[in-house]
Amino acid sequence: MATETRSADVSVNVTSKQWVAGAVGGFIGSIPFGLLMMYVMPPPLLEVVIPAMYGIEGPALLAGWAIHQFHGVVLGLTYVALVQAEPLRETARSTGGALGLAVAYGIVTTVALAVVVMPLWLGAVGFPNAPPFPNVGIPATIISGIGHVIYAVPVAVLYARSFAE
Template sequence: MATETRSTDVTVEVTSKQWVAGAVGGFIGSVPFGLMMMYVMPPPLLEVVIPAMYGIEGPALLAGWAIHQFHGVVLGLVYVALVQTGPLRQTARSTGGAIGLGVAYGILTTVALAVVVMPLWLGAVGFPNAPPFPNFAIPATIVSGIGHVVYAVPVALLYARSFAE
């Protein structure tokens, strides 16, 4: 009895154009989200809480913005890695698919980062006003979710646009 083994190699290539689109989209999307953090969300999120995650005592608005923008770029790159290597690769290339994935990524980052990671991280660095774990407070979590969606849609759209000739 003969045994035949087949292997299928799936090569996923992410071009520099897609990586740049994720990084630029993350930077751009972080701006309106940062403005929401300054003017809509309860203060002092951007000037005290974000810097406190890195041991910076506030208020430190410039440090908060720099860290927030850095997070946005990193999460934009994470988006590219997730959609490019997963089953959503084709969906992410169309405008409609990108908008839907941007909304989904905004919700995912809210749950993963604002609800789970942030309270644990702030507690670990000894921030005295760390939110409870899990950080699910109404209306703050809803506003955070809206902010993360406002952030993620430009990431997804710029990524989709990176495939246009």
């Protein structure tokens, strides 16, 4: 009895231009989201909570911004990797499709990171004011979702524009 093994070819050509678009879009998108965190969301998220995830005692606004911008770049690169999946690849190349994916990515990152990961991470590092798990509260979760969508728009649009010659 012979067995046959098949493997799917998942190799995708992502150019350096597309990786740079994801990183730059993530950096740019993190700026308005960071301002939203500073001036709209309950303080002291950017200056105390974000640094606390890395064991930095606050207030440490500069560290909070640096970490937030780093997260933005990493999530921008993650977006580029995720949209290589077949159902998303073509959609991500058009501006209209990119805007739809930005909304979806903003919602997914809110649920995954703000609702699930952040309270667990803060609890694990012993932050005394860690939010409850899951971290769902109104209006904070809605504002976080809006911030993540605002963040994702430059990521998705710059990625889509990286295909224009």
